[in-house]
Amino acid sequence: MFHTSECLIDISSYTSKVFREPENCDFCTNVSTVDKLSKISPINFYELYQKPARPLIVTDAIEHWPASKTFEYKFFKELYENFKFDGSSKKNCQFFPYKTNFKSLSEVFQMSEKRANLAAGEKSWYVGWNNCNDKAGKILRQYYSKPYFLGNRTENIAMSWIFMGGPGHGAQMHVDNVYYPSWQAQLRGRKLWILAPPPECWNSCQKLEAEVKTGETIVVDTNRWYHQTIVLPGEISITIGSEFD
Numbered sequence: 419m420f421h422t423s424e425c426l427i428d429i430s431s432y433t434s435k436v437f438r439e440p441e442n443c444d445f446c447t448n449v450s451t452v453d454k455l456s457k458i459s460p461i462n463f464y465e466l467y468q469k470p471a472r473p474l475i476v477t478d479a480i481e482h483w484p485a486s487k488t489f490e491y492k493f494f495k496e497l498y499e500n501f502k503f504d505g506s507s508k509k510n511c512q513f514f515p516y517k518t519n520f521k522s523l524s525e526v527f528q529m530s531e532k533r534a535n536l537a538a539g540e541k542s543w544y545v546g547w548n549n550c551n552d553k554a555g556k557i558l559r560q561y562y563s564k565p566y567f568l569g570n571r572t573e574n575i576a577m578s579w580i581f582m583g584g585p586g587h588g589a590q591m592h593v594d595n596v597y598y599p600s601w602q603a604q605l606r607g608r609k610l611w612i613l614a615p616p617p618e619c620w621n622s623c624q625k626l627e628a629e630v631k632t633g634e635t636i637v638v639d640t641n642r643w644y645h646q647t648i649v650l651p652g653e654i655s656i657t658i659g660s661e662f663d
Contacts, residue, residue: 438593438616445471445642446615446623454634460569463637468571468599471639473613475628476567479635480603485561486633489605489656491534491582495527501554511550516587518543536584536654544583544649562658565601565635573662581647581657588647598661599639604630607655611636614644 449472456478467474480486513523520526526545533540549555555578564573579602581589591614609630615623629650630636638645649655 440618441616441642443615443619443622445639446619449473449626450624452611452613452626452628452636454628458567460567460571463567464569464571467637471599471642473611473626473628473636473638473643475630476565476635476637477633479565479567479601480562480605480633483562483603483605485558485603485658486605488561489658491654494580494582495534497554497557498523498527498551501551512548514546514589516544516546516583516589518545518583518587520545523547542584542586544581544587544655546579546581546589549578549580558658562603564662565603567637568601568662571662573660579659582654583649584654585649585651587649589645591644591646593642593644594640596641596661598663599637599641600659600661601635601637602630602657602659603635604632605656605658606632607653608632608650609655609657610648610650611638612646612648613638614646616642616644 452473452475453467454475454477456476458474458476463474466472515521520543523545526543529543530540533543536542549558558578579600581602585607588609591612593616611626611628611630613626613628615625628636
């Protein structure tokens, strides 16, 4: 059975920095597109994209990940049914129901098979959570690895983020309050990303849109770029990601 009272908390999907300091707009000035690249070296990635906080889509980062074929609703349901969450990590555990009626991750995995598979006539859904169970995290990590373009940069492998759900859903426009930029791999489905500069940069920067297709990985400093996601028509969308420095 699930044990969620100690770990997963129902919080608002608005994670904006209410009292954030004004940004220097250099990071978004003259940025008009989200580049799509393959075979980018760690040095070029750092110098051209990570350091200036310029968003990027890498098209070949997850080609050999077993997660692309293995991660699905049933996989996550069975995984989290087998583990109790670690109370020691509860302060870092988050669950995002977005516009669904779920109050916890356990409720997500108790929905009917028809709804889980987005059957006709069933209510659509979309949720996100960060893994806060070390044992589950080690199993997840057997199916994917650190994206090659990160080189020797580190990532918080114990706190992977997972987002899953059907077309028409996604996260509303917000800015995050996390420590580092992050990557997010599109394992299944397609997702539209809408990136916007902070209000103080509206006169010097512009809004960006980019479609992230199955097999592609988007890298964004979500602490600086406001962002919104929309799952595009087709199959269920499943993404996994992590912060890095």
